[in-house]
Amino acid sequence: MKNLSILGSTGSIGRNALKIVEQFPERFTIKALAAKKNIALLARQIGYFTPELAVVYNEENAAELKKLMPAGTGIEIMYGMEGYNAAATISGVEMVVAAMVGAAGLMPTLSAIDAGKDIALANKETLVMAGEIVVKKALENGVSILPIDSEHSAIFQCIASNRMEDLDRIFLTGSGGPFLHKGVEEFAEIRPKDALKHPTWQMGRKISIDSATMMNKGLEVLEAKSLFGVSHDKIEVLIQPQSVIHSMVSFKDGSVMAQLSIPDMKGAIAYAMSYPERLPLDQKLPDFAGIGALTFQKPDLEKFPCLALAYKACETGETMPAVVNAANEAVVNAFLNRRVSFTRIHEIISETMGCHRVVKNPTLSDIIEADQWARKIAEKMI
Numbered sequence: 331m332k333n334l335s336i337l338g339s340t341g342s343i344g345r346n347a348l349k350i351v352e353q354f355p356e357r358f359t360i361k362a363l364a365a366k367k368n369i370a371l372l373a374r375q376i377g378y379f380t381p382e383l384a385v386v387y388n389e390e391n392a393a394e395l396k397k398l399m400p401a402g403t404g405i406e407i408m409y410g411m412e413g414y415n416a417a418a419t420i421s422g423v424e425m426v427v428a429a430m431v432g433a434a435g436l437m438p439t440l441s442a443i444d445a446g447k448d449i450a451l452a453n454k455e456t457l458v459m460a461g462e463i464v465v466k467k468a469l470e471n472g473v474s475i476l477p478i479d480s481e482h483s484a485i486f487q488c489i490a491s492n493r494m495e496d497l498d499r500i501f502l503t504g505s506g507g508p509f510l511h512k513g514v515e516e517f518a519e520i521r522p523k524d525a526l527k528h529p530t531w532q533m534g535r536k537i538s539i540d541s542a543t544m545m546n547k548g549l550e551v552l553e554a555k556s557l558f559g560v561s562h563d564k565i566e567v568l569i570q571p572q573s574v575i576h577s578m579v580s581f582k583d584g585s586v587m588a589q590l591s592i593p594d595m596k597g598a599i600a601y602a603m604s605y606p607e608r609l610p611l612d613q614k615l616p617d618f619a620g621i622g623a624l625t626f627q628k629p630d631l632e633k634f635p636c637l638a639l640a641y642k643a644c645e646t647g648e649t650m651p652a653v654v655n656a657a658n659e660a661v662v663n664a665f666l667n668r669r670v671s672f673t674r675i676h677e678i679i680s681e682t683m684g685c686h687r688v689v690k691n692p693t694l695s696d697i698i699e700a701d702q703w704a705r706k707i708a709e710k711m712i
């Protein structure tokens with residue numbers, strides 16, 4: 331029996347993680363659930379999974395949640411960063427599922443690592459912003475970071491039976507998003523509802539826009555660099571439109587290993603939650619004959635400049651990845667609220683990067699300062 335705390339339980343990853351808990355009640359229990367403000371869903375999750383602690387964004391959300399709790403429920407309800415840190419460090423929990431979206435995930439994930447909890451990591455922004463600090467802290471505390479991102483789970487699985495020193499390169503695959511075949515001259519007309527329609531994956535709003543701009547692949551390159559300790563020039567992005575190959579790793583003898591499955595996050599989530607065991611998930615296998623062909627192409631960096639910007643941030647390192655991440659969060663949010671056009675997304679990120687004075691060997695507070703600075707600058711441009 332593994333005790334879990336799920337941060338971001340009402341999101342796409344959080345809901346899928348809870349489906350796995352529901353499917354394997356003899357394997358997992360829930361001690362804490364945290365969300366932002368989807369109070370109705372959180373209340374239903376509490377009713378079913380009976381955690382000891384629930385956390386929401388602010389006092390008002392907490393009051394709303396309390397009202398929905400039946401009399402006599404012994405649950406503790408907290409809010410804000412104090413609450414998220416409490417959910418991340420609650421005693422008796424062995425693993426924290428970090429499934430919040432955005433930079434908000436960084437501090438609770440670090441608190442969980444400090445408290446010696448293993449991390450099932452979906453919140454890629456944590457590693458993008460402060461990869462070196464997070465990985466070092468995990469090593470010092472004997473904590474495992476098990477990737478939930480399907481590409482990183484695939485890479486992890488390909489590396490598992492091999493020696494890191496034999497690795498040659500990583501092929502980080504991606505579907506190419508909803509605009510792979512759209513002419514770039516039509517990009518200015520793209521509306522949020524078009525960009526939210528991903529061809530192969532069901533995901534939250536922010537990551538769906540990141541997939542449409544291909545910033546998601548860029549953030550994944552940054553994530554892979556920290557997680558696997560591989561230089562960015564050894565990480566190649568490849569478009570694999572069928573989303574069946576989730577990534578590949580080549581070795582110095584010319585062998586290539588790939589991990590394949592249907593595009594459903596439950597596989598990667600369950601593997602992180604139960605590693606090294608594989609749970610009998612009842613997942614369908616890919617219909618290989620039906621698919622017919624698995625195809626590959628190089629990404630078009632002129633059509634998708636966000637990917638080039640992320641590579642640039644990867645090369646620069648230091649505080650630049652945090653700046654790209656923060657500017658991206660601000661401008662994606664503005665795009666979703668129809669305050670900027672699709673084509674302004676990369677321009678604003680690029681202009682913010684251009685104004686940034688990189689801090690060398692950044693501490694955590696330098697990174698947080700760079701994040702706050704980039705949000706302000708991007709917001710001004712928006």
Ligand SMILES: NC(=O)c1ccc[n+]([C@@H]2O[C@H](COP(=O)([O-])OP(=O)(O)OC[C@H]3O[C@@H](n4cnc5c(N)ncnc54)[C@H](OP(=O)(O)O)[C@@H]3O)[C@@H](O)[C@H]2O)c1
Binds near residue numbers: 337367531
């Ligand atoms: N979805 C996927 O297939 C997928 C795949 C790979 C990686 N990921 C990564 O997993 C993370 C979650 O993605 P998602 O698609 O599950 O996102 P999502 O559906 O938007 O869910 C986000 C979750 O985080 C909570 N949240 C949002 N802002 C918060 C804040 N400021 N403080 C605390 N909690 C907050 C939300 O609560 P409310 O619902 O109450 O607002 C929700 O529970 C992201 O980092 C994403 O890049 C996702």
